[in-house]
Amino acid sequence: MRERASLTxxxxxxxxxxxxxxxxxxxxxxxxxxxxxxxxxxxxRRRAIAWLSFGLVTHIKHRTIAIDRALAEATSHGVGxxxxxxxxxxxxxxxxxxxxxxxxxxxxxxxxxxxKLESVHFMKPGARMLRHVAVNFERDALGDALAAAGHQPDxxxxxxxxxxxxxxxxxxxxxxxxxxxxxxxxxxxxxxxxMPRSLLNVPLLGPLLARAPMASIGEPLRATYxxxxxxxxxxxxxxxxxxxxxxxxxxxxxxxxxxxxxxxERIAVAERSGSHS
Numbered sequence: 417m418r419e420r421a422s423l424t425x426x427x428x429x430x431x432x433x434x435x436x437x438x439x440x441x442x443x444x445x446x447x448x449x450x451x452x453x454x455x456x457x458x459x460x461r462r463r464a465i466a467w468l469s470f471g472l473v474t475h476i477k478h479r480t481i482a483i484d485r486a487l488a489e490a491t492s493h494g495v496g497x498x499x500x501x502x503x504x505x506x507x508x509x510x511x512x513x514x515x516x517x518x519x520x521x522x523x524x525x526x527x528x529x530x531x532k533l534e535s536v537h538f539m540k541p542g543a544r545m546l547r548h549v550a551v552n553f554e555r556d557a558l559g560d561a562l563a564a565a566g567h568q569p570d571x572x573x574x575x576x577x578x579x580x581x582x583x584x585x586x587x588x589x590x591x592x593x594x595x596x597x598x599x600x601x602x603x604x605x606x607x608x609x610x611m612p613r614s615l616l617n618v619p620l621l622g623p624l625l626a627r628a629p630m631a632s633i634g635e636p637l638r639a640t641y642x643x644x645x646x647x648x649x650x651x652x653x654x655x656x657x658x659x660x661x662x663x664x665x666x667x668x669x670x671x672x673x674x675x676x677x678x679x680x681e682r683i684a685v686a687e688r689s690g691s692h693s
Contacts, residue, residue, distance in 0.1 A: 422528045425504030428476055428579060434465050435477035440507040443535045478663035479683065483578055483607055485666065486659075486685050488514040490574040490605040497573040498543075499523060499562065501592070502580035505532050509543040518574075519545040521565055523558065526550040558595045569599040572688075575606045579681070582611040586639045593653040597688075604688040606655050609681050613640040646684055655686035 430445055432438035433453045442450040465473055487498065491514050498515060500506055503522035509515060520543040522529070529550050547565045551558055567573070575596055581589050596606060641649065647657045662682055663669070 422504060422525065424579065424583075425528050427472075429505040431469070431473045431476035432480055434469075434473050435480070437477050437480045438507055438511065440510055440536075440539075441505065444505045444532070475663060475681065478666070478669055479578070479609065479681070481669055482663045482666035482683055483576060483609075484508065484512060486605070486607045486683075487574055487576060488512065490607075491515060491518055493603070495572045495574045495603070495605065497521070497567060497571055499567065499573055499575050501558075501575065501577045503532075504528060504579070505535075506576075506578075507536075508576075509541045509546045510536070510539055511542065513542060515543040518543055519547065519566070521547050521549050521562060521567055523549040523551050523561070525552055558592060559599055562599060567599065570601050572601050572603040572605075573599065574604065575600070575608075577606065577608040579609055581608065581639050582637045582681075584639055589639050590649070590653075593649065597653040597655075600654065600688045602688055606650065606684075606686045606688070608646075608650070608684050608686070610646050610684065611637060611640045611681050613642055643682065646682070650684060650686045655688055657684050657686045659683075659685040 426444065429438075429441045430449070433441035433445060433450075442453045445453065487508065491498070496518050497520075498508075498518050499521045500508065501523050503524045505528075506522065509520040509522065520541070524532075529548055533548065549561050549565045551561045563569075577592075584592070600606075643660055647660065650657055659666075660682060662680060666683070
């Protein structure tokens with residue numbers, strides 16, 4: 417990750433493009449693949465690809481929809497700042513009309529951010545303002561970087577932490593949560609995905625299908641939490657969980673699609689209340 421962009425960011429963009437939940441995701445794909453995804457005939461192949469991906473495409477589809485809706489709900493309550501941690505190839509600042517009155521801060525590793533900016537430099541964000549913040553989560557001071565970019569900790573913030581925590585050491589997760597806590601005014605929202613331990617601790621199967629493949633591309637899975645552990649962790653940092661579940665359990669997501677039981681990443685939506693620390 418020191419010199420190259422995240423491969424998982426590319427995989428997620430590809431899944432969003434195949435699933436049809438992100439009209440801009442194809443921009444990050446190789447030209448030959450982007451052309452096929454855009455073709456009208458590709459619609460017939462989506463279900464087959466969802467099966468061949470062992471349910472990953474369906475999972476990313478539901479995860480994207482659920483987080484979009486949670487974020488839209490937060491901004492409808494007056495939140496004017498959005499921080500996307502580990503933004504990867506996220507395009508919410510461009511495609512979500514609900515962010516028209518917000519300032520969006522995209523925080524990510526410099527290499528991944530540079531690759532993204534090469535593809536979107538000609539696009540106009542739909543958000544009121546979009547700022548890019550280059551940060552290595554395991555080395556750089558997130559709070560200082562956000563302050564330099566203009567983030568206002570005395571105003572409510574919606575934090576999106578999608579598909580990141582499982583790649584960090586537990587100490588790095590806690591350090592980031594401490595920063596989020598210190599930078600979050602009351603009425604802030606944290607939307608965080610995490611990997612339960614149930615997958616990775618399955619003898620043989622977990623290491624074979626999860627740990628080993630991710631480690632082979634230089635992005636090993638590290639931090640895992642049970643739902644009760646995730647709830648306790650967020651509570652210690654000033655956030656109370658309002659909803660926790662798998663993406664396809666979000667209200668009004670009716671498209672079941674193909675589900676693979678080993679893809680059990682969860683989403684926690686938590687709210688900041690009380691006095692600002």
